Structures are given as structure tokens and as C-alpha cells.
Amino acid sequence: PYILSTVGTASIEKIAEITEGNAWFQLYHPVEDSLRNDLLKRTAEAGIEVLVILADVPSFGYRSKEIRNGLAIPPRMTWRNMVQIASRPNWALSTLMHGQPNFETLKPYIPEGMNLKHLGLFMNKTFNGRLNEERVKALRDQWKGKLVIKGIATEEDAAKAIELGLDGIIVSNHGGRQLDMGESSINPLKRIANLYGDKTTIMMDSGIRTGPDIANTLASGAQFSFLGRSFMYGVGALGKKGGRHTIAILKKQLLQVMQQVCCEKVEDLSKHLV
Template identity: 50%
Template sequence: MSDFFHPKFPDSNSLRTQAKKRMPAFAFEYLEGGCIDEIGLHRNANELQDVRLRSQLLTPSVTPDTSVELFGDTYAAPFGVAPVGLQGLMWPNAPEILAKAAAKQNIPYVLSTVSSSSLERIAEVSEGKAWFQLYNPTNDDTRADLLKRIKAAGYKNIMVTVDVPTFGYRVNDIKNGLSMPPKMNLKNIIEMLKNPAWLLATAKAGEPQMETLKPYMPPGMPADQLASFMNTTVMGPVDAEALQVLRDKWDGNLIIKGVVNAEDVAKAVAIGADGVVLSNHGARQLDCGESSIAGLQQLQGQYKDKIKLLFDSGVRSGTDVAAAMASGADFTFLGRTFVYAVAALGENGGEHAINMLLKQYIQVLSQLKCAHSRDLPKFLAK
């Protein structure tokens, strides 16, 4: 494993500060933004940080084993890179940078349907190790072709997002007129010029586009029609019936992303899903929703051996990873922290973030005297 680590940026907050200096405001605010008043953003972080772990200091010291087995693969750590749309807008070539780093360091990278890199390109640079996040297409032919491409590229795991029945009401995105590519209004042009590193990298990489979806877009489609295209073509309804269709058509692992309660997890089990992601979309969809950690805690181990419980939303550190694992998660994902790292450090950002999180996580396990991630629930303070 590469040991690249920049000591000037030892945590997510320092990466965030540097990223904000190097990104246009419209891109940074898209990454940061939550729904409406952004109360849910704080709820995610606060309730996750309320989890308490208890050390067992008078037991023998341990050398923690951070490896985790998941869906037949063994990963080096219990965290991966969550799907984040428009990554290439936030930092040019971010999907490729992160996918390469994840493959090199043996953690999963999940490619968003609305990424700026094609699913075929990410399969190539990740050496076939990436996962794919899927929005359910409304058109049967589009869905069939997309699944065919995913399978042909060698993906084994698809993560179907179910928590976007509507577009999130994100105040800053509305103010900024965010689109892909970004609208060239005066405010956004000024923001680009104020960030020369981003501008030069973008000029070198080329204007970001939704590469995976290009074959399904009308030629020359105006940017202001993108939202309508997404709503009518890409983001179809995802209820139990639609998921059963996907389950019947996909012979790899099916993970359902965006559930937060036991009722939906029970339906996922009945459908035959292999995993669920306890997630509220990073609080970007429902401001008054319950936190992901609250949803995970309510399950209290009742789905052990029935389905894998993955977790995201609010995870920013190795401590957060440990808290989620102790609360019953089988695996965790982070989104914003990885994008901060790439914006802050460019090509080295992915490896830095992975090593930073791993160092933090190992410190927690060593302090607890916890030998393995699977033992963390024993250290949860009741």
C-alpha cells in the first residue's frame, strides 16, 4: 500500500479548508450543500459523533486487523468511496484519481451514474474493482443497455439509489444555476477565474460531461434541459416492484442505497438484495429526516446473516467509521471527504485520504484494544 500522506492536512476539516480555496464557489457549494435549511447535515454529524466507545485498557495490546470481507472480496479497510455525482465538475478527473487510488489501496470505489467519467473508463483504471451506482432508467431499452454495459465492463456490484423520488431543494445550487456543464453567467465566470488551478486542470481535462449517459442523450441537448432529461429518462421510480425487476435482470450483487428504517430493510431482504446502504443521501434530499446512524441503531442486529448493512452520510473520519461499525454496520462509505482531498491535493488526494482515514481508524482500534473491525460492537458503550 502506498504511504503517501501530507502532514499539513491530517483531517477532513483541513482538507475542506484547502479545497474551498481551490474550487469555484458553485462547485464547492454543490459538494457541501444539503436540503433547504441544512438541518439534516448537522443532525447526521452530531448523532454520529454522539456514539461512545469504551476501551478495555487492562487487556493485552493488539495489532489491529483492518481487513473486511464483503461480497466475496477482502478489502484493506472497512470504508470505501461513496458515489458522488458531478465529481469532475468539483475537480477535473476526480473519478479517475479516486478510482485508481481505491484500486491501488484495495478499497471499493463506487461510480455514480451521473459521473463525468464513463463506466467503461472507470472499469479500466480500477482494474475491474469498481462498483456502479445506478439510478433506475424509466425506459426499458435504456435500462437493458445500461445493465449490459455494466456487466460487459466487469462490474460485480451495483448500488441502486432509491432516495431520490424528487430532486433535492438545494438553495445554493438554485442560486448558482448549477448545471452540467456549468452555466456561463458572470458570477460563475468570475469564480472560475479566481481559481486558476481548477481552471487550468479543467482546460487540460476538457469540459466535464456525463460520459456514461451520453449515448442516451439527444445530440446537442441544451444544458437547461438536463434536469428534465434526468427526471424523465434516468431517475425512474424505485419501489419494491421496480427493484424486483432489477433483481431478476442482474445476476451480480444488488445493493439498495438510501433506506433508513427496518420496514424498508425487510422489503430489501424479501426482494433478494445482497445489501443495503443505511443512508439519507448525505442529508441532500430531506432536511427533516432521521439520521443514518439513528436508522442503523434501530436495527440492533436483527438482520445479521440476512443482508449486509452498509452505511454512509455524515462520515468524515476514522472515528466516524469506527462508530458506525460499532453500531452494527458491516462497511462504511465516505463522499465529501474524498472529494475535498482531490481538490486539495490533486493526483495525490485519493491516496492521502485513504491513508489519513486508515491512520485515524487504526489509532481508535489500538486505543480500544480492539483486534478486528468485526469486534467493534463489543466496545459500544451502552
């Protein structure tokens, strides 16, 4: 499946159409219930059956690398950025022709004509609500499809998710972008899978880049693993065909690992974990 973020640059409806039933929607919990309700209504009407509750961004982390690179709303232009743009004429021309990326899913709720500075303030005001047990219960009651929570990092939170009737959990630390000194997701994955692997669907993201990473994740107890950056590398280098090329590389690498340990099925990888 492809998980579309609330703050993605394509709309719920567009992603549902092009993925042909393979999209999940990741909800950044808004402050206003009316906005949440409308997002859920659009998600259901688009035919998306799995809702992912984002739980690993209780507040925006201090991302020194992004500050240094000028990645902000509005973007901060530096000499380094301008040199990079000048050295990538194809990208620069394409951006000029098609316009800068926007939060397409949120476009109906953003006041028309809002500049980038005020857009940043709007986003902070709209999504500064803290997720809590009552809000998760409300989502469970409201959403009729499968409900997954992303950002589980402890055995206690995994137990609570199961207690609240969620259909699956994604062990994640948001790629280390929120708290880079925090524990790697692979470690709590092993503990959580050992305790609750037979009680819920356990998945993982964060730090997975290669086929061997996928093998390690599956061997450690995940039933599924998610990657993001690897596909961005592929698409950034090769455009539309980059995604398929990335899948081919990952599949080849995973098969090589399985062959090295004489494993015929991915379900048996856990038997080879050292």
C-alpha cells in the same frame, strides 16, 4: 470498492478498467426499460459484478445551498462564482484545456449537440421514474451478480429488501441532500443492524468524513462504510495523489481510535460502543 453513479463524469467502461475489478455501479432507475437494459448489459460486459439500486432519490430535493451557489443545469454564473474561478487559475486552465465535465456513461443516449438547458430537461424526463417493488423484482431477475439497494432508512424497508432476495443494503439518506430535516443514518443503522445484522450485509454512507466516523459506523453494526466528500477534498487539494493521502489519514485516524479503546480488530469495535 468504488461506486460509480449513473450520472458520474466517467464511463462504466473507464471506471471498470482503472479500478481493476473493484467497481460497483449505482443505477439511477430510468423511465425506459430499454435504457435500463442497455446500462445493465454494459455494466456486466465491463466486468462489474455488483449493482447498486438507488432508492434515496425518489424526487430531487430542494437544495437551497446549491441554488445559492448556482449549481444547476445549466450552471448559473454569479459574481461570487466568477471570483472563485479567477482565484483558481490552475483549475480554470485545466477546465479550458480538457472541457467541462460530462455525463460520460449517458453520452450514448444524449442527443448530439444538445445544449445545457435542454440537457437538464432530458435528465428530468429520463430519470423521473419512481422505484417500486415490481421494478426491484425485475432487476433481481435480470441481474446475475450481487444486488444491493442504497437508501434504506427503516426496519420495514430492510425487511422488504431481504424478502426480495437482495444481497445487501446501504443505510443512507443521500448525505442529507434530499431531506436535511430527516433522521441521521447512524440511528436507523443501529436498529436495522440489531434486527437483521445476521441476515444480510449491512453498509452505510451519509455524513461520514473521518476515521472516528468510520469507527462509529462499524461499531453501530455496519460491515462496511462509504465516504465521498473526504476523497473529493483530497483530490481537490492534491490532484491524483490526494486519494491515497486521504486513505492514509483515514487509516491513521481509525487505528488511533482502536488503540484508544484497546481494540485489535475492526470486527470487535461493536463491543466498545457506548
